[in-house]
Structure formats: C-alpha cells, structure tokens
Amino acid sequence: MKVLITGSHGQVGHCLVNLLSKRSDIELVAYDRDNLDITDEHHVQTVLADVKPDVIINAAAHTAVDQAETDVELSYAINRDGPLYLAKAATQHSALLLHISTDYVFDGDNDVPYVETDTPNPKGVYGQSKLAGEEAVAANCANYAILRTAWVFGEHGNNFVKTMLRLGKDRPELGIIGDQFGGPTYAGDIAKALVTMMDNFTGSQQSGIYHFSGEPHVSWYQFANAIFDAAGKHDVLESLPAVNEITADQYPLPAPRPANSRLNCEKINETFNIKPSDWQAALKNIKAYC
Template structure:
C-alpha cells in the first residue's frame, strides 16, 4: 500500500505518519503545507502523478473556528478546494480518498445523537467550508470515505486537553462551558480507524463509499471533560492540585463563531461496517504527561 498523507504535522496527521511507519509493507509520503499546498491544483496533481498512491488521506484543514469567520476565502480554499483537488487527483490514479470532516456540519440542536443521514445545517464559516469539502470529495472520487469526528485531542498540536493542563498549572479557578455536549476523540484513534479502512480497501474488500461518524464515548460536556482531565492530572501527579471549575453557559462565554450545543455523533455505522469501536478517550488520558511534553 502506498499512502499519501496531507497535514502530516497536525493532530491526526502526526499519529497517522507514526502508525503507518510502524505497520511495515507500507510506503508513506507524509506532506505538510511547506511541501504541498493543497489549494494549488497543479501541485496536487503533480505529486499524486509522481507518487502513485493507492490511498490519499487528507488530514489538512483550516480548523481555527473563530478566525474562519473573518478568513472566509482561506477557509474555503483549504477546506473545500484542497479536498476537491486531492479527490480529483485520487480518481486519476484509482486511489481511495479518505477525508476528515467535522460535527460542525450540523446545526447542533438535535435531541440525541447525530447519524450520517441527518440534515446538515452548519452555523458558521468553518462548518460550511467543511461541508462544501465533503460534497466536492464525494463528487470527484467514487472511492471515498468521509470521516466526521469531534472534539479532537492528542499529543501533537493544540487542543482542549493541553489548554486545560497549561491553565491548570497557573490558575486556581477556571470557568468552563457546561451546556455543550459531545464525544472527545483521541487523534490516535482517528488515525487507527483511517488505517483500518485503508486496509479494507487494500485487501479488495467491498468498501461502501460515503460518510461515517467516528468520535468518543462516553458523551460529556466540556465541563465534565475538564473535570476528568484534572482528576487524571492529579492522580498521575502531573499537577500538584486541581483548580476549582465553575460551569458557564454558552451565553456567558461568547465567541465569534457559534458552537453546536450538541456534537454527539452516533458511531454505529462505522462499527457495523468496519468493526471499528468508538474512541476510548478515557483510556487516552491514562498517560496525561504526554500532553505536556510538546
């Protein structure tokens, strides 16, 4: 298997590169934006033609949710046009296209968990640009899987776990939103899921193209997530003491971009199709020291 990875230094891209290199019998071409500008169609086609991948995994994205409200053109270039060019190039070499998307494609006010067939209605530029990317991938490459995920954290890049540990080391008290709910998702588990799907394709299994949801269980609020992080940090002696956490409402913590109040994704489809279990985010916090070392 020959795998081209974009966004190789991001949260998921770093895990993908590491895990694929440990697999053996896989040729990996990890690319960051310095080596491939996915918004440059000619550059994308040239590198795909040269490398001849069997699988392309797009882990590159413009994920600055608030900045996206102002950086509209950049958001669409990276989140829509880049995936489109990668998928078009994948189709020319009969490669499978694996693309990471987001819970932000939904309005976020549903009661219960979102399934893949629910109506999308993004509330901001980030979600709208990611949804546009999904549509372009599906249109451009017949062999594709779009993996929607949420609340991603890992040892690499910036994320909620790292922010909590950093703030917890210097503050005695923190206000955390308690009325937004979702499933924290470990980046290493997303990478593992994508590799399993790629291996199904490589073996010649009948991989059903389309959208799949993959995120963590149990579902919690940001406040509950923070409480768990600090409990683990104290237990593992990463922090001397836990800060006092105060629950905030979304109204009390205004942001330029609207956040979904419900980011719960149902993961039954990916489990039934590929035997991939939901991300065990509690287990991913067993070595919390790893989130303080970058």
C-alpha cells in the same frame, strides 16, 4: 501499497505517520503544508502524478474555528478546494481517498446523537467550508470515505486537554461550558480508525460518510473535570483549580458552536468493526500532554 498523507504535522497526521511508518507493507509519503499545498490544483496534480499513491489520507484542514469567520477565503481554499483537487487526482490515479470532516457540519439542535443521514446545517464558516469539502469529495471521487469526528485531542498539537493543563497551572479557578455536549476523540484512535478503513475497504459500495468519535458523551465541563482528575492522579499539577460550570452565553465566541456534537458511531462499527474512541483511557497518559 503506497500511501500519501497530507497535513502530516497535524494532530491526526502525526499519529498516522507514527502508525504507518512502522509497517513494512506500506510505502509512506507524508507531506505537511510546506511540501504540498492542497489549495494549488497544479501542485496537487504534479505531486500526485509523481507519487502515484494507492491511498490518499487527507488530514489537512483549516481548523481555526473563530479565525475562519474572518478568513473565509482561506478556510474555503483549504477545506473545500483542497479536498476537491485531491478527489480529482484520486480518481485520475484510481486511488482511495480518506477525508476527515467534522461535527460542525450540523447545527447542534438535535436532542439525540447525529447519524450520517441527518441533514447538515452548519452555523459558521468553518462548518460550511468543511461541508463544501465533503460535497466536493463525494461528487468527484468513486472510492472515498469521509470520517466525521469531534473534539479531537492528543499529545501532539494544540487541543482542549493541553489548554486545560496550561490554564490549570496558572489559575486557581476556571469557568467551563456545561451546556455543549459531544464525544472527546483521541487523535491516535482516529488514525487507527482510518488505517482500519484503508485496510478493509473493498470498493465503491463502501464509499460514503462515517461518524467516529469518543464515548461516553460529556459536556466540556465534565471533560475538564475528567482531565483534572487524571492530572491529580498522576501528579501532573501541583494543585488543581476549582472548575465552575458556565453556559455558552457566558463565554461568547466569534463562531457559534453546536450545543449537541454527539455523533452516532453505529455505521462505522457495523461496516468496519471500529468501536468509539476510549477517551478516558487516553487520559491515563496525561503526563505526555504537558
């Protein structure tokens, strides 16, 4: 089986390459944005015609949430147009397309975890462009799975865990938002989930949207405390900062964030026997994030 990965240098893409490069039954073709510009339809068509993959895993995205508010054209080019071109190419070559999306497609006003059938209502450009990408994939590809996830972190790339460790090293005190809730999700678990879906996808009847994120659900404040607890246990920091709980209103950002980013992951468990990400276990390897 030939598998093409886009965004191979990103958090999830990096983990996918590590996983699939070890499998003798997989012919892996991994591209970063320098090798495959998914916003260029002709380039996508040319590369896909040459590779002829059985599976495409799109791990490429414009994830700079605040920057997206001003870089609207770039955000839509990567998050909407790129998935559209990949979906068309996947259909042309009868390939399965696995596409990563986000909790930001929701407004966060629910008081319970979101299920796949809840109506999206993104507040910012990032979420709006990602929702447009979902719609493009669903409308142009017969065999596809859209994986919505949230609060991604891992040893590779930039993320909240690395930011906390960096700030905790330099500052004696931090204010962390306590009124936004979600499920931290380990990038390696997202990669494993995608591979499991790929291996067990049986046809278009399984096409659709799936939620996958971590449990237990926590606030950013609670997540930060868990990070520093792990850092203390494994002697990552010489001293731990005081962590103070603040509200989102006290830390305004250009792009709005959902107050509720919790995702219900029952569907992916029932369909593919995939359990939520165990983010607490992933923090036991805290030294690798430094």
